[in-house]
Amino acid sequence: MIKMAEDVKDEQKMQSAEPSAAENDSAGPQDMSAKIQGTVGRPFVDDAKIKMRGVNVFYGEKQAVFAVDLDIKENEVISMIGPSGCGKSTFLRCINRMNDTIDICRVEGSIQLDGMDIYESKLDVVPLRARVGMVFQKPNPFPKSIYDNVAYGPKIHGLVSRKSDLDEVVESSLRRAGLWDEVKDRLDSPGTGLSGGQQQRLCIARTIAVSPEVILMDEPCSALDPIATAKIEELIAELSENFTIAIVTHSMQQAARVSHRTAYFHLGNLVEVNETDKVFTNPDHDLTEAYITGRFG
Amino acid sequence: MVALAFFAGRSRSLAIATNVGGIPYLNSLPFYYGALTAVWCAIPSLVVLLIWNFADNYFISNMIVAELPESALELVEGKKDLLVNQVYNVAEGIMPREMAPDYIVAASERLEVILWWNRMLLAVVCLSIGILGSLFVWMKITPKFKARLHVEGVFLGVLFVSACIAILTTVGIVFSVLFESIKFFTKVPITEFLFGLEWSPQMAIREGQQGSSGSFGAVPLFVGTLLIAAIAMIVAVPTGLMSAIYLSEYADRRIRDWVKPALEVLAGVPTVVYGFFAALTVAPFIRDMGIGLGLDGFMTISSESALAAGLVMGVMIIPFVSSLSDDVINAVPQSLRDGALGLGSTRSEVIKQVVLPAALPGIMGGILLAGPRAIGETMIVVMAAGLAANLTMNPLDSVTTVTVQIVTLLVGDQEFNSPKTLAAFALGLVLFIVTLGLNYLALHIVKKYREQYD
Ligand SMILES: Nc1ncnc2c1ncn2[C@@H]1O[C@H](COP(=O)(O)OP(=O)(O)O)[C@@H](O)[C@H]1O
Ligand SMILES: [Mg+2]
Numbered sequence: 144m145i146k147m148a149e150d151v152k153d154e155q156k157m158q159s160a161e162p163s164a165a166e167n168d169s170a171g172p173q174d175m176s177a178k179i180q181g182t183v184g185r186p187f188v189d190d191a192k193i194k195m196r197g198v199n200v201f202y203g204e205k206q207a208v209f210a211v212d213l214d215i216k217e218n219e220v221i222s223m224i225g226p227s228g229c230g231k232s233t234f235l236r237c238i239n240r241m242n243d244t245i246d247i248c249r250v251e252g253s254i255q256l257d258g259m260d261i262y263e264s265k266l267d268v269v270p271l272r273a274r275v276g277m278v279f280q281k282p283n284p285f286p287k288s289i290y291d292n293v294a295y296g297p298k299i300h301g302l303v304s305r306k307s308d309l310d311e312v313v314e315s316s317l318r319r320a321g322l323w324d325e326v327k328d329r330l331d332s333p334g335t336g337l338s339g340g341q342q343q344r345l346c347i348a349r350t351i352a353v354s355p356e357v358i359l360m361d362e363p364c365s366a367l368d369p370i371a372t373a374k375i376e377e378l379i380a381e382l383s384e385n386f387t388i389a390i391v392t393h394s395m396q397q398a399a400r401v402s403h404r405t406a407y408f409h410l411g412n413l414v415e416v417n418e419t420d421k422v423f424t425n426p427d428h429d430l431t432e433a434y435i436t437g438r439f440g
Numbered sequence: 441m442v443a444l445a446f447f448a449g450r451s452r453s454l455a456i457a458t459n460v461g462g463i464p465y466l467n468s469l470p471f472y473y474g475a476l477t478a479v480w481c482a483i484p485s486l487v488v489l490l491i492w493n494f495a496d497n498y499f500i501s502n503m504i505v506a507e508l509p510e511s512a513l514e515l516v517e518g519k520k521d522l523l524v525n526q527v528y529n530v531a532e533g534i535m536p537r538e539m540a541p542d543y544i545v546a547a548s549e550r551l552e553v554i555l556w557w558n559r560m561l562l563a564v565v566c567l568s569i570g571i572l573g574s575l576f577v578w579m580k581i582t583p584k585f586k587a588r589l590h591v592e593g594v595f596l597g598v599l600f601v602s603a604c605i606a607i608l609t610t611v612g613i614v615f616s617v618l619f620e621s622i623k624f625f626t627k628v629p630i631t632e633f634l635f636g637l638e639w640s641p642q643m644a645i646r647e648g649q650q651g652s653s654g655s656f657g658a659v660p661l662f663v664g665t666l667l668i669a670a671i672a673m674i675v676a677v678p679t680g681l682m683s684a685i686y687l688s689e690y691a692d693r694r695i696r697d698w699v700k701p702a703l704e705v706l707a708g709v710p711t712v713v714y715g716f717f718a719a720l721t722v723a724p725f726i727r728d729m730g731i732g733l734g735l736d737g738f739m740t741i742s743s744e745s746a747l748a749a750g751l752v753m754g755v756m757i758i759p760f761v762s763s764l765s766d767d768v769i770n771a772v773p774q775s776l777r778d779g780a781l782g783l784g785s786t787r788s789e790v791i792k793q794v795v796l797p798a799a800l801p802g803i804m805g806g807i808l809l810a811g812p813r814a815i816g817e818t819m820i821v822v823m824a825a826g827l828a829a830n831l832t833m834n835p836l837d838s839v840t841t842v843t844v845q846i847v848t849l850l851v852g853d854q855e856f857n858s859p860k861t862l863a864a865f866a867l868g869l870v871l872f873i874v875t876l877g878l879n880y881l882a883l884h885i886v887k888k889y890r891e892q893y894d
Contacts, residue, residue, distance in 0.1 A: 244781060246692065272784035279782070283775040286798045295793065296783045346779065353783055 182212060183427040184417035185404070192217040192387050193238060193357065197252035200233050200242065207233045210252070211413040213406065215357075220379060220388045222398035222419070225408035226434065231391040232280075234408070235359050238389065239275035240268045256357070273300050276355035280362040282342035284334035284349070289326050292334040292345055293317060296353035312352055320348035321378050340371020347378065351386070358382065360390040364397065376401050395435055399423050407431045442482045445574035449477025452581050468588035473577075476587045479594050480573035485566040492562050500554055507547045527551055614872065621869040624862035628656045633866060635659060639829035639840075641849060641860045656863055658870070660829040664839030668750045668825060669814035671835060675754025676814075677807055680761025687762070688769045689791055700763075707759035711819040718752035718824035719744070726751075730836050740837045744826035747835040753820050757810050764809065768802030768889070769795060802889040808882035812875035818843040842867050 191214035200208035208230040215221055223231045233242065240261060242248040254261050261271055273296070284292050293313045296302075303309045313330070317323040322344045326337070334345050343363060350358055360379075364372040379388060379401045392398050398405050398419065405422040407415045407430070415428040426432045453466060453473035466473075501524050508523060523544070529535040530548040537545055581587070625633065636657015683703070687696055726748050730741040772795050780790040796803075826838030827848060849864040 239782065241778065241782060244778070269784045269786055272782060277778075277782035279775060279778060281775055283773070283779040285776060285779065285794050295780075299783070299785055299789050299793070349779075349783065 182413045182416060184415045184421075186213050186406075186413065186416040188214045188216045190217065191215065191255075192257065194255040194258075195237075195252065196254075198234065198237060198254065199251040200230070200237060201249045201251075202233075202245070203247040207411050208237075209411045213413060213416060215387060215389060217387055218383060218385070219404060220383045220390065220402040221404045221406060222402035223389065223391045223406045223408060224393070224395060224398050224434070225414075227393065229408040230411040231408050232361050234413075235361055235389060235391050236277075238357070238359055239272050239277055241272075241277060243268060273353050274355055275357040275359060276350035276353060278343070278346050278350055278358065278360040278363050281366050282339055282346055284337070284342050284345050286333065286335055288331045289317075289334045289337070289345060290330040293348050293352050296349060300353060302353070316348040316352035317345075319351055319382070320344045321374060322348055338371070340367045340374060343367060343371070343375060344378065347375075347382075351382070355386065357387045357389065360388065362391055362393060365393060372397070395423070407434060409434070442478045442570075445481035445570070445578075446474040446478035448474075448574060449578055449581065450474030452578055453587075456581060456583060466583050467586050468591075472587040472591045473581050473585075475591045476594075477574045477577045477581075479591065480577045481570040483594075484573045485570040488569055489562070489566055492565075496558055496562075500551070500558065503554060504547055504551055507550050509543050531555075617865050617869050617872065620862055620865035624859060624866045627859045627862065632656060633658050633863075637831055639845070641845075641863055656859065658842075658867065660831040661840060661842045661845055661867070662870075663831060663833070664746065664825070664829070665815055665841040665843075667746050667833065667835065667839060668753065668821060668841060669811065671747060671750025672753035672757055672814040672817075673807070673810065675751055676757035676761050676810060679754075680758045680810075681765050681803065683758070683762045684765035684769055685791060685796075688766050689787065689795070700766075703759040703762055706755075707763070709756075711756065711817065712823075714752050714756050715819040715823035718748050718820050722752055723748035723824050726836065735836065739834050740832075742826065742828075742836065742838040744824060744838040745836050746825055746839045749821045749825035750835065752824065753814055753817055756817070756820065757813055760813060761806055761810050764806030765799070765803050768799045768806060768886075771802065771889075772798045799889075801885055805882045805884075805886035805889060808878050808885065811882075812878045815878075816843060816871060816875055818847065822847055842871050846871075 193213075193215040195211060195213045195215075198208060198211040198213075199206060211234060223235065225231055233248075236242045237250050237254060238261075240250075242250055250262060252262075256271070256274065260266070285295060287295070290313055293316050294309055297309060297312050303312055314323060314327075317326065322341060325341060326345075334342065337345060343366070347358075347363075364375050367375065376397060379390065382388060383403075390398075390402065402419050404416060405419045406413055407422065407426075407428070409430050415422065415426060415431045417427060421427075422431060423435055426435065450470045450473055453470045456466070501521075504524055504527050508527075526535065526540065526544050527547045528551070530537060530540050530544055531551045537548075540548075633656050636655060637659050638655045638657045639660045640655050683699075687699060691699065723744055726745055727741055727743050730736065735741060776794055776798060777790055780794045785793070821841045821844050825841060825844065827840050827844065828838050829840050829845070830837055832839060846864045846867050849860055849867075
């Protein structure tokens with residue numbers, strides 16, 4: 144699946160990534176278990192949109208994320224990679240407090256959005272989630288019409304008062320999600336009737352209809368075929384002009400293609416954050432290198 | 441004897457096995473040879489036994505009738521059955537010998553002899569069939585004989601027959617109800633039954649008695665049934681649905697672990713208990729309250745009321761609606777809830793706008809499944825709703841239902857062919873058709889719903 148999408152675009156980056164993989168093949172397996180001490184690279188930026196310090200996440204007794212410090216800049220695309228079960232989704236879900244829905248989940252540390260502590264006890268999560276939208280791994284359109292799927296968010300947040308305004312929001316959201324031309328004649332048919340890729344773009348349209356500032360994406364392409372994946376990746380590039388995007392992906396090629404910075408997680412620790420080019424050509428940490436050269440994952 | 445056949449078959453196969461070089465050279469394990477021999481011993485004799493038991497009455501009666509003197513037969517004129525019954529009664533000592541005419545006594549003695557022979561013959565025939573059957577298999581046992589396949593086949597057959605029994609019984613009941621109903625409709629026109637407004641099924645027991653013609657307009661029963669069922673649904677659907685929503689969306693684990701079993705216990709209470717609760721507690725309370733509110737000036741208030749029966753029936757159905765809705769709500773994928781929450785919905789928005797619409801078809805199915813239970817419920821209405829076939833929409837008045845009338849029509853001594861008895865079958869047929877229809881519709885909807893999320 145990745146191979147094909149890879150051929151479509153960004154061959155450049157991958158080619159530059161491969162030699163380094165070959166070079167470092169000699170690193171022994173003992174390097175993989177190298178002690179993780181803090182985060183190497185550039186986790187901090189000057190004008191952070193989201194500022195996270197000392198984030199620990201527990202599921203009951205079990206800790207899933209360990210003392211993560213990370214800044215996310217306005218209008219950047221940051222991707223999070225790492226072996227499965229390393230806490231990427233858990234960490235991502237902290238940013239709009241989706242972990243609140245899991246009873247046993249507990250979050251420590253501070254996360255600030257534009258200087259506002261989002262874990263403050265009195266904070267209402269409803270407006271927060273309107274500012275920080277989320278796209279999930281499996282496309283999950285509501286069992287409503289395409290129109291109503293997109294109109295759902297603006298309606299519950301009272302963003303529009305007139306029907307004509309709502310029509311406009313729906314159309315522009317679908318356009319920005321690259322879905323308008325495919326569905327404009329059947330806005331009344333159910334969203335669940337679309338193909339997987341279309342459903343995922345519908346979910347993206349649904350998210351941007353609320354005009355969030357940040358969009359979190361948790362493996363948005365893992366259920367899609369290569370062509371649909373390529374479309375979503377293109378879309379992410381366009382969206383980054385207006386939104387701050389944090390994307391979890393299991394595909395390193397995808398991270399390389401869409402993101403400005405890449406964060407590598409390992410067993411709940413944030414090991415390395417760097418410019419994407421650097422992570423894939425000359426990573427600072429041995430674990431990162433071992434992962435991107437495919438020695439585990 | 442069956443066990444004997446089993447061991448005979450097994451030992452023979454073992455004997456043969458040693459001849460050809462051991463058990464592995466047999467087509468099947470010795471157990472199967474034994475089992476097949478046993479099966480051939482048991483099943484044919486059982487079949488003969490069954491047929492015999494069905495048939496012998498007929499032959500014996502005929503023999504008795506042949507025995508009776510012409511004069512006696514002429515006396516009763518075509519009612520041979522009565523005489524034969526008398527003969528049986530005398531033979532079994534139910535009727536004292538002294539009271540019966542001589543020829544009956546003679547016939548009864550003859551009958552005893554015939555019965556004795558009948559039993560003997562049956563025993564001999566069955567035994568010999570059993571022996572023949574086992575012998576037949578016993579002879580066929582060779583190393584190549586595929587006893588295993590045959591035994592598997594028999595096993596399959598037994599399972600199939602068991603499966604058929606339930607279906608065939610149902611079909612049988614349906615047909616008997618259907619035929620009796622048709623008989624009823626030859627006496628009372630179907631249009632009168634379905635559209636008549638007056639129900640008073642009392643038939644004269646003697647010819648020419650006063651007020652001898654009953655009237656069989658079932659509309660008051662249908663209205664009463666629907667009224668009570670509607671009240672029950674008005675109680676059960678919102679309560680059940682809301683408790684399901686609470687349990688599946690809000691309640692934490694500890695509460696869930698408490699409330700769910702409690703609801704299931706509620707579902708296990710026998711309806712007769714609900715019945716006397718309705719009759720002794722709820723109905724008087726409602727009557728007193730109606731009078732207390734001064735409603736008796738405007739409408740009849742009876743001590744047995746549709747409202748009492750409906751309320752209690754509603755309580756009875758709550759666990760049913762609640763557990764069905766709970767299942768359906770839980771089947772709504774978590775990803776939909778996450779999607780809605782991720783857009784900044786509140787919990788109640790998620791439920792109202794996403795979970796309930798997604799679960800609606802399944803919930804409708806659950807409600808439709810609850811309907812037949814309300815319509816078919818008998819005990820509560822017998823005790824709390826009354827017997828008077830009032831055509832009324834007043835929930836404080838006493839009404840009667842289809843099930844109640846079936847009970848009252850069939851309780852007590854009845855001549856089997858009177859329209860009164862047959863009316864019960866016609867009512868049963870209506871009930872059957874309605875509940876079957878609702879059930880079918882409900883299951884269809886629920887199935888459609890399940891497919892949607894698979
Ligand atoms: N709902 C949950 N309850 C308990 N443990 C969980 C839950 N979700 C995730 N975990 C645990 O947290 C760890 C990180 O999981 P996750 O964030 O899903 O990893 P990733 O997305 O990187 O594959 C895993 O060990 C997983 O078992
Ligand atoms: Mg994940």
